[in-house]
Amino acid sequence: MKSVGHSIRKIDGMAIATGKPVYTEDLAMDNALVVKILRSPHAYAKIRSIDLSKAESLEGVECILTYKDVPNVRFTLAGQSYPEPSPYDRLILDQIVRYVGDEVAIIAAVDEKTAQLAMKRIKVEYEVMEPVLDFEQAIGHSSIVHPEEDLSCNFEIGLNKEKNIASSYHEEVGDVEEELKRCAVVVEDVYYPQAQAHTMMETYRAFSYLDHTGRLIVVSSTQVPFHIRRQLARALQIPASKIRVIKPRIGGGFGGKQTGAGDVFAALVTLKTGKPALIIYDRKETFTCTTSRHAMRLRVKLGADQDGIIRAIDMQVLSDTGAYGEHAPTVLGCVGHYTLPLYNKTRAVRFDGHAVYTNKMPAGAFRGYGATQGTFALESIVNKLAERLKLDPTEIRLKNISKVGETFLTGQGVMLGSTSLDQCIVRGKELIGWDEKFPRREVGPNKVRAVGMAITMQGSGIANIGTASAEIRLNDDGNFTLLTGATDMGTGCDTILSQMAAEILEIPMEIIIVNAGDTDTSPYDPGSYASSTTYVAGTAVVKAAEELKSKILAQSAAFLGVSREDVELNGLAVRTLSGDQEISFAKLAELTILGTGKLQLVGYATHGSEVSPPPYVAGFAEVEVDRETGKVDLIDYVAVIDCGTVINPNLARIQAEGGIAQGIGMALYEQVRYDELGKMATNTFMQYKIPTRKDVGKVRIEFEVSYEPTGPFGAKSIGEVVANTPPPAISHAIYNAVGVRENHLPITPEKVFLGMQK
Amino acid sequence: MQIELTINEKAVKWEVAFDELLADTLRSHGFLSIKTACDTSCCGLCTVWIDGKSRLSCSILSLQAHGKKITTIExxxxxxxxxxxxxxxxxxxxxxxxxxxxxxxxxxxxxxxxxxxxxxxxxxxxxxxxxxxxxxxxxxxxxxxxxxx
Incomplete structure (x- = not known):
């Protein structure tokens, strides 16, 4: 293959690396109004009165909007395919504020200083209510986070607002209780993966204006332009046809930008004033007023027979969705969906979960999407089982993992199409030096080194829901345009989708123009999330390219006066098999588009998959723990990955290294924390510690290629699966080092130290 | 107030407010490579050179750039x-x-x-x-x- 499988640099790489003006703020008009949000200082309160008089009278204040000025229609900010599973539980502005940072008023002014000054002059009287802060106390709490009558769901998600339950999910196959009784060994424990902040470097931002036909144009740093358009249409009560959402270059997303933030406020200002408006969330707002990973409590029980074959898994999950239910039902469901199929020798499995409302910042989509939390719990308990059975942790995995052609209990008969997880485990073991290092080695009077491991899976797209369309045209000058709704956020999908098109059409990538992420011009795509772009949008591109190739061959054959079977692609031309006649793409384009042909050649395809094939990772951590202080240094992290065919090895490696680093942050450093009044204590990088380049040790990535029959060129996904193994693998290594089993993430030196004193 | 500085080898006179940060001044004059991402001098995105040394332009008042030689990636x-x-x-x-x-x-x-x-x-x-x-x-x-x- 000439394009696929090669480490081709990103087509936008040089522009973004050297600081060219291609991000949202760079493109905003200089005269755009500055939009600022007055936010609630209380975790739970009702607005009694708002006095705007001193603020509105300021010169340069364009408008100030409160709950009295917005449509009374609830919606969700979750960027999901319609009908969204997330509850419609928010208004643009509400009389009730549900967390510290919830929006109270929208201020638009000619510049930032004026907007800030106006904000200070707004007087709000609140009736403060008792907040629900501890998610384990949410069910049955005397305060009800969403008392309103008009909250609605598109379908049954197990919402029970009187009990603060946003969503419930139950899945059961076989009789877990009976099966556990039959097991030789049963282990159980409770795990607490924490809320984690995305901390993409480009904070949330959008600007809006009205175009020459009066339509609302929103340029947004988003992963989901089509969903933002639908969201805005509902929230603002205007037809979607009157809205265009454009995604420029994006400075990172990690799932955070799968939830709307700020777009609706800028858009409302533009609708009210007719003027361009720009909203930029500062870092503090990004930390405190957007979304985080769902904090969870997972009780897991695992039963196995004497040989270590896992026969029963019982998982009970409580998920903290915060003040609003964005992604609450789906993240909850994915905890089980992306863990239970790992081990398919089970005879019974049960999953029971609730996502609860609390008066804290909403949780939302975050790379891993429930799989991260579930993997921490399941893999930790499997490590515990291995110890109980005196089995090597790698061996117990190899005995239990699913093989090609097999099914799993909750999988409704879907067979596994590809896996090289067994090779990933074997190779990872070699790379880390498992046999020499497991479980621990003393390396000094107070220093001990140890290794730990975990495996994980994710999906590739959302089966039977996620669909992507793609279009490829042969242009008048013999070049091509690839139109896609997929949203490159630094991940490189504009590049890899071009690689796929170039491969099928046998053309160099340089003659493909990529036009993406614009709801006016792109074919529909849900956006880049759910590990779907390579797998779902990629297949749509392959199909569209194949259709165009077929049309090019047929039309060329007609012009050459031969049959379709007698021609082939040859460079930027089509020639007869005998080689005596040829027509260039440029000539073909001229004849079809400009001249007498009157038929521009276009390939178009819509693709959705009936399956969501899992990529896999086997992760291995080596840590050094200081027995005197509890300090943990990550020495080495090895991740061996099965993402099917690797479309672009360098881009895949970077995705993997970055995902592992985020997982390392979750394991050791990062935590969204609140004070006793519900105010977030970790609202800057001074308190919220993401890993620096000194904190990640050495991360080593290898690929064990498999071939996924339903994927483009055999590819599966990679974006999310890479985030999942570090918490359980590092936790395991720390346990092997000093015997401290810390189930509350992150595993800080204090916790390790205190654990050692027990 | 007015400051005089050299920006990418070119001498300029700029009007700045007393509390304006260099990062903002640079962006407002079209040096859009300057990004900011933290507000707490933690992230390094706004790094420029001042007299040849790398510095955080978000943590320096524009007034302090008076008489200095500023270099951006441009x-x-x-x-x-x-x-x-x-x-x-x-x-x-x-x-x-x-x-x-x-x-x-x-x-x-x-x-x-x-x-x-x-x-x-x-x-x-x-x-x-x-x-x-x-x-x-x-x-x-x-x-x-x-x-x-």
């Missing part, structure tokens, strides 16, 4: 492109948002450190955060760029 097209080529060949720019500041730090490091060890490289660049790449690819690119193994 002023180093050749050097920046040379390293950016290597960085993006690794795929290690990813979202690119932290890249201009990071590149300014790398180029400053190249001027300051002779044959730096891996540890010295990591230490020098610790103030440049990146959430996408996990830093490994950046390190590979730097080693290629500096010709150190």
């Amino acid at each position: 002023g180093l097209p050749k050097e920046a492109e040379e390293f950016a080529q290597i960085l993006s060949a690794e795929g290690a720019e990813q979202c690119g948002f932290c890249s201009p500041g990071f590149i300014m730090s790398v180029l400053a490091m190249k001027n300051e450190l002779v044959n730096p060890s891996e540890e010295e490289i990591i230490h020098y660049l610790t103030g440049n955060l990146c959430r996408c790449t996990g830093y490994m690819g950046q390190l590979r690119a730097i080693k290629t760029f500096l010709g150190v193994a």
